[in-house]
Amino acid sequence: MSRIRQWFTKTDFILILFLFLAGIVLTLCVFLPQSGEGSVVEVHENGELLLSLPLDQNTERTIRTDDGHTNHFVIRDGTVTMTSADCSDQTCVRTGGIRQAGQSIVCLPHRLVLTIVEQSSSDNSLDAVVQ
Numbered sequence: 001m002s003r004i005r006q007w008f009t010k011t012d013f014i015l016i017l018f019l020f021l022a023g024i025v026l027t028l029c030v031f032l033p034q035s036g037e038g039s040v041v042e043v044h045e046n047g048e049l050l051l052s053l054p055l056d057q058n059t060e061r062t063i064r065t066d067d068g069h070t071n072h073f074v075i076r077d078g079t080v081t082m083t084s085a086d087c088s089d090q091t092c093v094r095t096g097g098i099r100q101a102g103q104s105i106v107c108l109p110h111r112l113v114l115t116i117v118e119q120s121s122s123d124n125s126l127d128a129v130v131q
Helices: 002-007 009-031
Strands: 041-043 048-054 059-064 070-076 078-085 103-107 112-118
Touching: 002 041, 009 048, 078 103, 078 112
Parallel strands: none
Antiparallel strands: 041 048, 041 112, 059 070, 070 078, 103 112
16 A cells, blocks of 8 residues: 555545546536437438438338338337348448437438437527538
């Protein structure tokens, strides 16, 4: 115990404890669900918006692309899951459920993207302008 006291002072222990607790708080902020009541799922095909569905309503939908391919997704308890697709790689199905704003499920062979977007009806101003 005396060798440890030679290397660390009381201030060092307090600093280490503070950094440890700050790390736990930041980890919880990142990984806890943050989707609000106004979150919607936007379904895009080839960059065009097909559907916009509320995240708080349980829904099942099948999307048929122009090429005749199908993707089936489910919205249940605030989580969106791609349950089946007739693409060869099945990456979109293996992605699992998404529930936070900004997360996406992408079916690249069918050019289909499901994204959770936070809807804010009170503020319609621009966030940024990019040139």
